[in-house]
Amino acid sequence: MFNGAQDFTISGGNFSNVGHDLIIHEGGQIGLLTLHRRTSLSASYDAEARCPPPLCHPNTRKAALQDLEHWANSTTGVGSAKILWLYGAAGAGKTAIAQTFAQICAQSGTPIGSFFFWHSDSSRNNPQRLFTTIALQMAIAIRPLRGIVDETVTENPFAPTSSIENQYKVLIIQPRLSLKDQTRSELERGETGKKRSRYSSTTSAPNKWLRTSDDGHNC
Helix, strand or coil, rough: CCCCCCCCCCCCCCEEEEECCEEECCCHHCCCCCCCCHCCHHHHHCHHCCCCCCCCCCCCCCCHHHHHHHHHHHCHHHHHCCCEEEECCCCHHHHHHHHHHHHHHHHHCCCCCCCCCCCCCCCCCCHHHHHHHEEEEEECCCHHHHHHHHHHHHEEEEEEEECHHHHHHHHHHHHHHHHHHHHHHHHHHCCCCHHHHHHHHHCCCCCCCCEECCCCCCC
């Protein structure tokens, strides 16, 4: 998930250690706790369960990684694509490329979510945990989203167990749209300085998805 999340305090009784720098106090923000119970903590790019993860060797796969960085940071040409599909034969190095790319994004401060499927891990071979995991990662990485995601799940506790299509709509798309509306309202009221810079960079960032699979398979 994400390192460096700061100033996250949820009051209440018992503690539930989500990992990294986020600790949820049971009895506090129930929405995030409900979401946490439906996530896969072993699926993120920096999960302990995946250590040591596959990586590209230094000075290899340069062209592929540069193409991915261009796609992630551009809005023209290939950068206009919201979804990029990296596919190839088993053992071709797709996971290593995706892992290395995730680390590059994290090191540059780009908010990312990640989910590495694995057939023998019961929490990582279940697509029902994909968007719940990404949603919690968003709440950790993007501070203004935390309250929105928490409120969303608190008001609709069945969202994390709903269909994948509904999870994507309720847990991923709607919170982002709510943040845009909230930011627009605050800027119209004259919010300036650091808060404006932080919110603007968060809401203007494109929502892009990188998926990998074996050649010809939808995994």
